[in-house]
Amino acid sequence: MKISRKVLQAESVPETPLRRPELDILEMPYEGLAAYWLSLKKLLDEKQDTNFLLEEAAYTNEPYVRHLLETAFSALDEERAVRLGKARQDILLEGYRRRFACMRTAVRAIIEAESPRLSLIRMLSHFPAPPIPEAKAAELAQSLLRGLAMPDADKAVLLEIDSRTKADRLMVKLMAYVTLGRKEGRDGCRGLLPYARAYLLLEGLSLAADGFDAPFVDAHMETLARTLLDETRRKMDMSLELCRSIRAEFDYETLYLVARAYIP
Template sequence: MNEQKDFDILEMPAEGLAAYWLSIKKLIDVKRSKKVLDDEIKYTREPFIKYLLETAFSELDEATVRRLAQAKSDTISDEYSRKLSSMCIALLAMSSQENPRISFVRMAAQYPTALISEKKAFTLAHGLIDGMNEKDSDQSVLLEFDHKLQGDRLLVKMLFHVILSRKEGKQQLEQLIPHIKTPFYANGMTQVIDGFEHRILKLNLTVQSKEILKYSNRKMQMATEMCIAIRNKLNYDDIFRIAKAYMS
């Protein structure tokens, strides 16, 4: 079994998530060995799924498993919400050509504790701009943007985008699009480049970020119910019925 690299519950469709749990059920039924679960726990990198597997198939009672799964879901949702909010601020700052210092303060304020100092953030962001112009730099690493990055690295990347937009113009952002792995941010940046009216851009970003969070929470609820159903040894058809309750 290979380590999973692209499994992300926050961005994968509910249908793909349901298929994952149904495949786990099939493997357990066919192999009838605890090794199936041990392997999944070992190789799964997706945080919520890994936590579910570790918790649901422990000695904890079902009520405790549900309570802990909800706590983990809330923790992940809160972190994702902060990142989405800071992305919205960055995109709107690019649109309005806002002073980068103001943008950084507003982005950093989304977090309960200081992740990085303003001075260090600006030093690193300007370093990224310098790196873009160096022929030997690895652009795929330098320009990579992914919501899975740590909060401090994400802030630096977004500050870099805000500075680049203000210094060299919005059209310079186009070269970044192929390196952005978060669809929400890539779509927003495309709208910035295309010159969407600031008011419309803000409305689009606000509505979409709320829908993303709602959908993510629903997927984590579905994952919890399907995992517990597997723990309780429900049959395949009944587990599929649980999945269908969370899909349109």
């Protein structure tokens, strides 16, 4: 898909925090991410004050964008800022990789009706140190399941998982998913689909619900996870270059050329 000036210029970053769009580098399209940085450049040209970028950083929960905004106009020299940006990339991508591995483990466990405790042990093995003790995770998962049985249960709060769900919460929620899957069978996966906001998890649960076998679903999820991580690294690279270009005071047209180089 080619990037067009019309698409980029139609996007803007609202000045009021409550109206800011949700950013998620992992799942948002290249065009949307490029438009975000270009709109920041446009606002910077209007305001002539870099302090608003720190305000923007305070209002975004996208970790890599926040890191770039916090460091771009700090006292760090450009070489060090770029080095730190690359280091942050590696850390965030490794976090995504581990969470994706846990999602794969949980979906396979649902298909094979595996013991939730065994699934939890498998998930915990993806971390150098357990993000949550096994006993605590099991206790919280049971508490979550009891909460789901309440008439006024807020399932969106209890079951929602996205790509940035913290590791300890992810363990608990995925353990609950596995328990529900073992109890209700594959058809129970359909009831989980509205709360699987991470694309990889949604894809895996959908295939499980449709009756595909565990080896196929696991292999598909592994390939998809690798693709998502590769694409996310490239989008992070694009963000880094656009942020550097803003810091270097390139004009809007030059930023547009930088963005276009990264669009597939």
